[in-house]
Amino acid sequence: MDFDDTPDEAAFRAKVRAFLDGNAERRKPGEVEGYRRGQDTPGAMERAKDFQRRKFDAGFVGIHWPAEWGGQGGTPIQHVIYNQEEAKYDVLSGIFGIGINLAQPTICTWGTPEQRARFVKPAMRADEVWCQLFSEPGGGSDLAALRTRAERDGDAWVINGQKIWNSGAHYSDFGILVARSNPDVPKHEGLSFFILDMKTPGIEIRPIRQVSGSSHFNEVFFTDVRIPDSRRVGPVGAGWKVALTTLMNERHGMRDAPGPDVAELFRLAQEIELEDGLAIDDSAVQEKLAEFYTRSQALKFTKFRGITALSKGQTPGPESSIIKVVAANKLQDILAYGLDMIGMAGPAMGDLMPVAGIFEEALLYSPALRLAGGTDEIMKNIIAERVLGLPQDPRADKGLPFRDIPTGARK
């Protein structure tokens, strides 16, 4: 039992470090990674694309993909090692995550050889940026209830409807889209999956103003948008299965919640003066710090268990499915406790505040982390059904043609 790299892993890590040292700036000690921090700064996209090209040229994109996808034929553990190292540097490769981690594996799994040849490499190099067009106002957790229509017209499909919670439509070249091609069959059977050129006429993009006041998401409206049938991925009516490939890639990542963690809470407790002295000397604060520390460590070691499986060439066990839900809730608990310590001055934001205002910032973005990529409730359903083997809820819409499914007034 050890935390050490195997000799092969150590050699790969050294190669990764050499590349990153030569091509990126290391994060400063104590610098906190916020949620999408830095993505809005001027020139961010150009810098991100420039880095991505160098990363591609160095062979660090698609590390664990098979060679026939255009990947490096490496191992999942190499992919993890690369990401562990890259996280220590100030780079914004997350912008390209939808294209590389979600769209291309889906296209490689379900698409035609022509689609693979056309789209994979430009996405890997960030010559083309991708977005995802799945969620709708009436279909979030119940994604298969989506209503955007795809109607066949000759050798094309005509799209009408609306998507929501889209990241990056305004800077993306392509999107992956799921739409309803047949409303007369049960909901999972009437969907089809498409590649949409975002420059097609009839697409309108409206930013959503979030709780935080900033706008990282869009609503996207389609009015008679035409997609050639050659851009359909998988068979007509198989869109749900194709989308599941995307969702599995989205959810299987062992994702943590960026923002203030125990280290920041310790720093805060060492700065903040309470009734009887420094917060860190307060017995109640100490117990909370210990609880948060224990939870953070448990998350870290749960990831290590998954990494161990990868290192042995196995699939991570079901315990990896708890990481997202635990991390997002821990973030909210930590930021709430931190703000409570800050007390009456807490509402102020920015550099005036301890630990660079990260607690106040996290207050406003943290709700998103419990929603995106599967809400807490959906994640717990997944644990209950797929890990513990509990039965599904009875579904009121089971077997009904989509057009006969009841809908509420609120969509």
Next chain:
Amino acid sequence: MNFEFPDELLQLRDQARRFLADRCPPSVPRRILDTDEPYAADLWRGIAEMGWTGAAIPEEYGGVGLGRLAVCVLAEELGRAVAPVPFSSSVYLATEAILLFGSEAQKQTWLPKLAAGEIIGTFALAERPGSSDPRKLTATVAPGRLTGTKLAVPDGDIADIAVVAVNGGSGAWLHLVDLRAAGVTRETVATFDPTRSHARIVFSGAEADPLPGSTGPETVRTVLDYAAVPMAFEQVGGAQAALDMANAYAKERFAFGRPIGSFQGIKHKLADMYIQVELARSNAYYGAWAVHTSASELPIAASVARISACEAGWFVTKENIQTHGGMGFTWQMDCHLYYRRAKLLSLALGGAREWKHRLVDELRARNTTGLEAA
């Protein structure tokens, strides 16, 4: 990274699970609960014959020499089986204290007997309700004779020897005492988990043999650190068994025309139970790494393993009762076996509150929040 037990210990785990499924089904802890038998002596002999009592004892002292990781693996299975045996007292505590701080002569005298299960050892620390901080101890040793009262000593009524913690001043803080000798009075005390026996022990001039390595109160804590890790595995094993029980019941029990496990109120509860078990298991693994390598991080690793295990044990065993509804509150269902045992184990070695303070003290002493390491 290899954050997993080696294959031979995973095999030992399977073997232990089969052995205990056969020799320690729930009827065994129930028998101890329902009768005056203080522990399952037949099971204990079987465990000794399997070599488990000597798992961490080097071969030169009559043990099997498998090391501390093996004890962790066995502990998880004993927890799963709610085994009514003095394994934790004898192996995690008495044996460990002698291994850590005993003289060569003490090791040669006692370890072979402990390894063979010929004698049962225990560890006597707490004296009264409240903190078990060794600096607050009042038991003392005046030349070779121990005086003081210990409450409650796990397995204190069935053990042959005890490692007793005293306020040792500049001398030894841990002493070996033969509990069958003069100057020792012990009485069994009633507890909320009669599947594990406890005693009040009064020492009035009992002969005491100092462990020479136990030179200060911190050495008493060190024994607890080493014991907290297999104890965490035992707690995780019990929590896993309670989760498995709730899971099976949620599938079988119907209400309102469908299995209760199809209601989200139950599903999400079970998902939360699973989350607690896995978090506790991950921190227990960290503890296993620390005892295996005698890492300097042991006080931190033991604390997080302990805090997580106490939280998981309580949450999962109480929610197992809740999942069973009224049936869960009956003597007939096994839910209460896990519930009692979980709370018992979370008090043995001191409650989570004490360990939280120990954890923060350790982190501050190292001027770290530790998250950057490892």
